[in-house]
Amino acid sequence: MSIFETGLERNAANYAPLTPSDFLERAGSTFPDKVAIIHGELSRTYGDFLSRSRRLADALRNRGIGPGDAVSILAPNTPAMLEAHYGIPMAGAVLNAINTRLDAATIAFIIDHAESKLILVDRELAPLMEQALEQASNRPPVIWIDDPLAEGGKPLGEKEYEDFLAEGEPSPDWPRPPDEWQSMSLNYTSGTTGNPKGVVYHHRGAYVNAMGNAIAFGLTSSCRYLWTLPMFHCNGWTYTWGVTAVGGTHVCLRKVDPAQIFDLIARHGVTHMCGAPIVLTMLIHAPADQKTAFPQTVNIATGGAAPPSAVISAMGKMGFAVTHLYGLTETYGPSTICAWPPEWDELDLEAKAERMARQGVWYPTLEGMKVADPETGAEVPRDGKTIGELCLRGNTIMKGYLKNPKATAEALGDGWFRTGDLAVLHPDGYAEVKDRSKDIIISGGENISSLEIEEVLYKHPKIMEAAVVAKPDDKWGETPCAFVTPAPGAGEIGIEEVTAWCRQHMASFKTPRTVVFGELPKTSTGKIQKFVLRERAKEL
Known part of the structure; x- marks a missing residue:
């Protein structure tokens, strides 16, 4: 045992748990x-x-x-x-x-x-x-x-x-x-x-x-x-x-x-x-x-x-x-x-x-920050171009998610908190977020899940398919933009009916401010191409 540990004990005189x-x-x-x-x-x-x-x-x-x-x-x-x-x-x-x-x-x-x-x-x-x-x-x-x-x-x-x-x-x-x-x-x-x-x-x-x-x-x-x-x-x-x-x-x-x-x-x-x-x-x-x-x-x-x-x-x-x-x-x-x-x-x-x-x-x-390859965890080059996931660690990271060990393990399992945000690292060590992973929309400082809005839209009897992405907005930063495919033979549906339905089934600030009707772009396997919709939303 080190001489700096022998006889030097922690007690009420020299240690107290931190509390704000x-x-x-x-x-x-x-x-x-x-x-x-x-x-x-x-x-x-x-x-x-x-x-x-x-x-x-x-x-x-x-x-x-x-x-x-x-x-x-x-x-x-x-x-x-x-x-x-x-x-x-x-x-x-x-x-x-x-x-x-x-x-x-x-x-x-x-x-x-x-x-x-x-x-x-x-x-x-x-x-x-x-x-x-x-x-x-x-x-x-x-x-x-x-x-x-x-x-x-x-x-x-x-x-x-x-x-x-x-x-x-x-x-x-x-x-x-x-x-x-x-x-x-x-x-x-x-x-x-x-x-x-x-x-x-x-x-x-x-x-x-x-x-x-x-x-x-x-x-x-x-x-x-x-x-x-x-x-x-x-x-x-x-x-x-x-x-x-x-x-x-x-x-x-x-x-x-x-x-x-x-x-x-x-x-x-x-x-x-x-x-x-x-x-x-x-x-x-x-x-x-x-x-x-x-x-x-x-x-x-x-x-x-x-x-x-x-x-x-x-x-x-x-x-x-x-x-x-x-x-x-x-x-x-x-x-x-x-x-x-x-x-x-x-x-x-x-x-x-x-x-x-x-x-x-x-x-x-905070103890540390890195922009890492999502697969390997290795830090990306500091070139301001290579995109990786922004990761953080230290005493100011949550304990975890209440009653959700799976999500906690996914977020913290490798010793870093994976933010889910994609960023680059500049030569001077400054990180810059380039895109939001998943499909979270940040509107007026509030996080809005696009999947939550889509779930509500899919429950409407006149809607066959729906996809929600973030649309840039000068006032709110981002707002939800819904792309909707009407159900065949279900009758006409308009923007006001869609927004009224959303307000009825969730918090009003989550309601899409823009609704576009038509077919949704898909991959060969039938997956909706949200990156295409994001580009369309920018032009609206």
Whole structure:
């Protein structure tokens, strides 16, 4: 045994499992009177934020909820949603933040699949949750949140959120995880089938990725972060924890509205925000009377499709500095960044846009990234031409898919997480994604399975065949485009009938925005040639 191992034991003095809930403990102790959360006219300090999160944790424990128990929440970007990101893990339970854009049937599936022990729901979204519970087999207790900025909705469940918090005490003795590998969050992502997959995060990964965000995006105690990114999406890309880690201020936003965004940026001195490319587009094309001027530079990080040069230029003129990130639900959100070397500042706008199109290099908190031959796993040449699969590994990769060992093994089996995205590697080591594998459509930051849409279309009695591909869109990045072959003798079918059918059977944002009728191109073996359809969609 090495001399550096003899007599040097791990104990409570020199080791503690990492958990992002400790970020709030530190911020509440260091900055108890500093504003932590702004929501409309509400201003809440870090001392209050910590106390309320502790109360939530204690109230959950008093009901017997602890390790291995999922607590679901359906809410916009509100103070209660932030408190859930701390209080639920503080109870030892697993946070399940549900996508507010999903349909009732999918939410019912999640509640059943996660075996949720308790549900928190915003009053405005209570009717949607009520529909979901009617379809679910699991019927856990429900607590409704009476957010002051909610519009409409109704109470649902046994009591209101503030009354539930009153059941708990702000005890500092919440149980730290005995192992940082312990599950702490469950996020659902669209897969290649109709049902979503449950991605499981652990305490260590959430802690580490939050620190990676702080480093990569330049977060400090003086930052003011505007919540244009949904907190349900990869737990807000872990910025729910990253902003607190540095003692910054969370500026909440229930819905993306350009007028409100500009107003909040100017009124509260916002310095950082994130969002899908559509957020940038909405800000650029907002009416002139909504574009409130502000003196500070606002750093905005975006994922998905790289912003074109016109977008970069327009955002810059309004006072925004754009950062291009890449990640997936399986990687806790951001995992690579198009790090910007100083010499790129001298490039013209088109060249800058070309560089920004790259997904870049791996986060400082990720162990590694490679672009590999999908068959051999060997890294492709750094020539900017040879296409391979983008692969990642490190502490910020998911534990796996809940109740799905086959999919977990396929994704992680060889010691690398296979993203499914096809990329090239440039000579400087920067990766650039060239195509999406499978047929996932990324629209407005949301993943949409083309197979799920096709399944719905095939159920229509007047449709014989259907294929769905991504169509480039200036506003949404991509939108679903359906190519449909009508069933012979079934009667006429039009675009409105197809879209109405889709809205009836799945979430409205998944509905094809373009529908084309005719025969589908096929190989000699009868397989639909989607690559041909993708080219056609680009011309529509």
